[in-house]
Amino acid sequence: MSTQESYVTDDGRTIGPTVMEMKNITLRFGGVNAITDISFDIREGEIRAIIGPNGAGKSSMLNVISGFYVPQEGEVWYKGAKRPQMKPYEVAQQGIARTFQNIALFEGMSVLDNVMTGRIRQMNAGLLSQALWKGKAQKEEVENREVVEKIIDFLEIQAIRKTPVGRLPYGLKKRVELARALAAEPSILLLDEPMAGMNVEEKEDMSRFVLDVNDEFGTTIALIEHDMGVVMDLSDRVVVMDYGKKIGDGTPDEVRNNQAVIDAYLGVAHD
Amino acid sequence: MFYREAGDFKTSYDADNQTFPIKFDRIGYYVALLVAFLVVPFMINDYWVNAIFLPFLIYAIAAIGLNILVGYCGQVSLGTGGFMAVGAYACYKLMTSFPEVNIFFHVILAGGITAIVGILFGLPSLRIKGFYLAVATLAAQFFLVWLFNRVPWFYNYSASGQISAPERTLFGVPVTGANTSAWATYLFCLVFLVLCALVARNLTRGMAGRKWMAIRDMDIAAEIIGVNPLKAKMTAFGVSSFFIGISGALFFAVYLGAVEVGEAFGISKSFLVLFMVIIGGLGSIFGSFAGAAFLVLLPVLLKNVLVGGLGWPTDTAAHLEFLIVGALIVTFLIAEPHGLAQLWRVTKEKLRLWPFPH
Structure with missing residues (x-):
């Protein structure tokens, strides 16, 4: 499965070529490495989930994409060109929209x-x-x-x-x-925990909206979510982060069976 | 009973966007305009104009200007007096340098010059917020007053250091100088107020207003969805100072006639206009009118009641006036922290249902 060729999913949506690519992103706050050397891509029309335990650096990653944080190392490629360093509002003007973990409405x-x-x-x-x-x-x-x-x-x-x-x-x-x-009408829609703090019905509603948005408008979506059921059902591909590092990347099934991911979520005995 | 949205269907987004979506409001607005333009000018004399109407009209313009900055864009400013002084001195220099140009354009130009000065002094708002910004604008206030006091070029090297407005006419009727008639000055200021209010309303219901309010409510989120904070804040400072400059020009040229800068445009003026905005209601054009009316009318009313009605000596009344106005402001703000505009909004919501409870 090359990253540049389009393919059609089981439910009939077309996934296009790569629209955004993160190359070796490293983000530090003083001595803390929030993100260490992470690379992944987002393809046109797909729902891409970023998961990981608390403090894994998921929101930081989203903030890098939306231009709010400037990574110390690494490049962001958008629509086939390297993105120069820009202000958040310039990123928005390029067609990247997002929602926030703690609602940021006016x-x-x-x-x-x-x-x-x-x-x-x-x-x-x-x-x-x-x-x-x-x-x-x-x-x-x-x-x-x-x-x-x-x-x-x-x-x-x-x-x-x-x-x-x-x-x-x-x-x-x-x-x-x-x-x-x-x-x-964004090219990429970033959703930071769209279902946090919701009950089951609200989650179902929200999931339906996310799927409908993707289906009807063909919007590429990158989302962070903690509810594994939701993530596994919605997303086409999943990136798993832990302590700022990427520990898994692939379809939900691949990720589910990845030993490193299981260890990160369930804990592992240190010897 | 008459105040209803029901049955008042909108068939276009234009109709839905209009300033007064409810028919009753719309009629009220036209009636108010008619009375203001066609009835009041024939009823008033010099006392009414000088004690009530001119200060109200001029302060209302200043309050609209400040409300755009503080109420809509969330940037606190204590430089209003200084910016009014810029408008006044700009108008004076224009009037004396280009006597052949109509006074109407001088006032507009004075607003434009103030807008530029306002943008300059607004630059710190990119880095600092809240109280700290207030202090920075306070510096503008003191600097500008000092500047007009110390640089003789601004007052044309007159011996007294004052500036006084020469006579200028509009359509052959004098609107500044010694020989003005009450109705002419009133109408002149009224035209500016109506224009300013319309422009302010149009700006605040459109994209410019949304950008300002976005910055006010959550500046980081605003930036992330695509608001350029530099442009949004600078337009707010520019538009706000434009209105304040116009009010300063009118205050000097039409209302006072002769001005000494420290006295007319001191820090107390900045506070007065800020109080008008807060009492009237932040983020509301109507609130600016209400606040200006409240603070202009209240002292006049009290004076008439105390001196005229109760026959108290003038000096006692003058002292008590301060006490009562102060107490009323405090009481009022405790009762309705969101100002007169909120009171009006609540009244309208109640009216919509009246006389039924639900």
């Missing part, structure tokens, strides 16, 4: 405004046009609202469109955050 704004903010990449009317609410700004507002309404529809949050986000319960906030990330 609490004072309505759901609609939050999701509209996700359209920042597509809306660039000048300040004057916005000040007069004429021409490009007005046109943009309506066009992008249509897209946003489709996403609101898709995630079934129509009823709370005008509600300030601060008033919403946790599960809905998670969904709004997904909506905001989706609104950007």
Whole structure:
């Protein structure tokens, strides 16, 4: 299975060539190695999971991808070119959207405004046009609202469109955050523990949304999740990390039978 | 009973985006505009204009400006007085250097110059936040006042160190100088206030406003979803200072006529406008109006009640006025920390259901 050739999965989705590749990433905070020499790739249209015990460096990895942390060593290749060092907002402009482990919504704004903010990449009317609410700004507002309404529809949050986000319960906030990330129409969607703190029904809902997003929009998804059942069911390929190192990489079945992974999760006797 | 969203269906996103989505509000808004433009100018005299209307209109512009910065973008500023001074002195220099250009454009240009100065002094906001930023803007306040006091070029080398507005006309009617009539100055300021409020509203309901609020609510998340923090903060400082500059220009040229910078644009002015924004409601255009009205009207009202109504001596009344205004502000903020705008919002939500309980 070459990394460049497309193939079709059992459930009929097409997995394309590599869209993002991490090459020998090392990230240090002072003397602590958060990530040590990790390489993996993300292919177009796939759901790629990153798992590992607490403190394994999964979130740090996501932060490297979204440009929030700058690794000391290693390269990030995106769409066939080496990515120069850039600010997080420039990474976002390139089409990488993400959600956060601890919800990072704009609490004072309505759901609609939050999701509209996700359209920042597509809306660039000048300040004057916005000040007069004429021409490009007005046109943009309506066009992008249509897209946003489709996403609101898709995630079934129509009823709370005008509600300030601060008033919403946790599960809905998670969904709004997904909506905001989706609104950007990203090439890669990074989900940092999208199901943390949810009960079984909410997890099922969220899993369905993740699959639907991948299926309908063909969005490439990289996700961190602790619930093994969810990870094994959703993902096409899994990276396993432990203490900042990669200990496994492959399909869920391969990973499940990997001795190093089993040791990391179940513990192993030190001799 | 009349205040309903039910049955008021929107068929386009444009209609849904409008400033007053509820019909009753819309009618109220047009009525208020009509009264302000067509009724008030015929009713007022010099006392009303100078004691109430001009300060209200001008402070409302300043409050809208500061609200964009503090309420929408979350950057605390104590430099309002200094920026108003920039507007005033810019307007003065323009008026005296280019007497043939219309005063209307001078005021706008003064706003533009203030915007540039505001952006310059806003640069520290990229590194510092909250109280520390407030202190940095406080430096702007003191520096600007010092500058206008010490550099004679700004006041055209006049002996007194004051600047005074020469007479300028708009459509042949004097709006600055000694021979103005009440209605002309009122209308002149009103036009600016309405324009500023419309622009502020348009900006805050569009993408610019969303970027500002994103920075305010969670700056790291905002950056990660693609908001350029430099641009967002600088536009906030620019737009905010533009409005504050306009208010400073009007305050000097139309309202006071002659100005000594330390007195008219000192630190107390910065606090006054900040209080208006806080009492009115952070992050609300209506709140800016309400806050300005509250702090302009309350002292006048108290004075009239105490001196006119109860017949107290003027000096006692003046002292008590401070006490009462202060106490009212504290009480008010305890009762409704989110300001008059929140009070209004709650009232409207209740009205929507009235007279039924659910």
